[in-house]
Amino acid sequence: MYCLNKKAWQILHDEVQKCSGNDQVGKIEQEIVIKRLKKLRSQQGSPAGLDELRDTVIDIYPQFSESTLKQAARANQPPGIFAKIKWATILVSSSAGILWIINLPYPMIRWPVAKTIPILLLPSYMSMDYHYRGVIDNLEQADQLVNKATSPADINRGAKKVQAAKKNLEKLPVWFLGYYPQAYCGLFGCSWRFTLDEFETARQRVARIDAIVFQDQNAFTPFNQGEQILKAAKQQYEQANSTKDREQAIASWQEGIDQLAEIPQGTLAAKTAQSKLKAYKRDFENARIGNFITAAQEFDLAAEKAKQQQPQTASQLWQQAVNRINQVPLENPRYLEAQKLLAFYQGKLQSVVDPHSGRLIEGAKEFALAAAQASQNPPHTDTQWRQIAKLWSTAIEQLQRIRVEEPGYLEAQKLLATYQTNLGIIETRLQAEIESKTSLQQANEQIQSLITAPPSDSQQLKGQIQGIINQLKTIKSGTTAYAEAQTLLLSAQNRLKQ
Template sequence: MLNKIKWVVILLGGAAGVLWVVNLPYPMIRWPVAKTVPILLLPSYINMDHNYREAIHNLEQADQLINQSTSPADIERGGEKVKAAKRNLDNLPVWFLGYYPQTYCNLFGCTWKFTVDEFETARQRVGRIEAIVFQDKNALVPLSQAEQTLQAAKQQYQQATNTQDREKALAIWQEGIDQLEQIPQQTLAAKTAKAKLNAYKRDFENARVGNFITAAQEFDLAAEQAKQTQPKAASELWQQAINRINQVPLENPRYLEAQKLLVSYQSKIQGIVDPRSSKLIDGAKQFALAAAKLAQKPPHTETKWKQIAKLWSTAIEQLQTVQLEDPGYLEAQKLLATYQTNLGIVETRLQAEIDSQLSLKEANENIQRLIATPASEQQQLRSQIQGIINQLNTVQPGTTAYAEAQTLISQAKNRLQQ
């Protein structure tokens, strides 16, 4: 009995050994077997079929995960899939790929016809995806570093207590933004960085402008403290404040605030350098401001236009007293040109108001005469009405008489149509 079992084991072991040998990936062994006893190659065919299907499946998943990645986990999973696809391709006997295993496929209905060219294409695809995975993983490192730099810079900026510390934080902040912009554009990290970059830049610009204004205010405070005993130092401090304010860009929401501070600092520095002309210029500005406020929401009466003209004239007289040798002379001349232009506009509006009121008055007098003694002939009456219309048309838009004149014109035209 033991001998029989022994012989069975020997026979089974021998058969398994033979099966193992004929399925070795050596053409000199497999070709003769494939021609004579192809059924012995069944394990190879099963293995080929399995690895082919797995290679295609894993490659498709890897491609989807990498090219449509939304997180680092997708890249990691895609890398695992491409490694699995590579192992599947390594298990395919390349020398046999161009031949169709008819016996196996007749028995099991396989549908694949994997050629050498297809194999090489798959290999190249694996290589490309591996390269993408490598780039994506590498790009995640500078992304993480840049975000850490930005967070640290923002925290440092918020904790800064003086201009120097804020400027150091801003320099680090800019460095973080530069790191984000240098990430390779084809990677997931670049897509992630792009989505956040606008917000980082907006916050940086707001912080930068905020620092300009805060620094200017600090210089202003120091100048106020020094102006009595060290006027020259105070003047230099205000100039530093002006230099900071001048860096606020026009498109920034805080530009108007910065310009108001700029005017204030310029007045203060002018007050130290040239107290006399500074006072004259400041006084002229006050008269100009009063004139501008009074001129709002026209039309105005003759009396009001005269008040406005008087204010502009007073402002001009103030500026004209600034002497050529005064440090504020150039600023005074610039303002003088503007104020004289404004006065000319006011005088034009004043004359238009006077002329329009006169035309309206005369037209009303003619209307009253026509009512009192109407013409006996229709043609004469129409001629008189047309004359009144022509006179009313001389009343200019933008005057207090214009609305009444337009009403009278409408009534006169209706009378002509009767």
């Protein structure tokens, strides 16, 4: 006779299919339980009862239907004589009733039994052991799913495991901690001890993981809202037909990015948002800069139409175009394009407002544009930096020729502030190039001297090599000497380790 007959196998197999999930974890759990049932199916011996069937599945599927287990247990019993069934039922019922009374959580009952016949308290300890193991198994799975989550599905699955662990924890009979026997006694001796510290640790761990699940699930609400705002704003921007509509879309776009950036750190939603924010910000910046340029072009077209009949209106429109272009930052890839448009629009503006200062401003912008183009793709030699600085200085000199009483004076001052700042940056780069070139030359001289006359003392040799390393480290990145300095630095560091 097999421990599990065909009918009981089919009943349990169907319920396992209902309890298992569709994800990878669910498939693994299903495979484990099916293997256990197959083992019972092929094992000869007495038919497996309700408790054995329950132990086979309940640690993996706490939600397994009790009625299904009972149905499978009944189906697994061999047919017998009614009289035997009757007397067996009476005997089992009587024994079960006595055991139930003995295992009640009352010291006056348990204490004498624990001192004389502790084996009768075995059901209490088996129940405690079963639920304790359920707490540990469910907490381990919940910990893996929650703390190493890769998707919201992992968080939700972890939440279910935490709830299952909580139910097991509630079933642990803490009331008889301290009553003998304290250890779980099986057929081969007592090997497991359940203490109050273990119970408190498990309860704290359940509370901690439950809190993480709560925070993670809540964090996905602003995450989903932020993504919806971003998608809607991007679609609105692509469909916009005017500057006003595009600016409204950009404002919504910024709102969505701000919402994603404010998601609480440490949550899966925050990690997911951070991995996407870089792309969102890049697209947002491209759209924002593109809107500045497109809006400036639209103002230019409107000004061209109005300049003959309404020169004052044309002047205001070109000023709007200039204001938009001025918002394109220096580090943006479209900066040079913007500077060309800026010089073009400002020339048109000055031709309407003030021809004299307009020519000076236009000339200054030409020098500034040449300087900006020449400074692209660094590093440059000190000679090149001096030429670039000279271009900026010429542009500044042009602007300084505009008098206070001229209409273009205010615009010239704004440009002057920008150009002087850029000149300061170039002078800083020039100084760094000169210093780095000098440091590299000195380092090479030290290396040559060391090769020509190396000291006999190893410590003195290491000291000189360390001095060369320190000299090479002063060479700044972004200079023409930096690449060679890094090669020499690596060689010197390897020589020092020998």
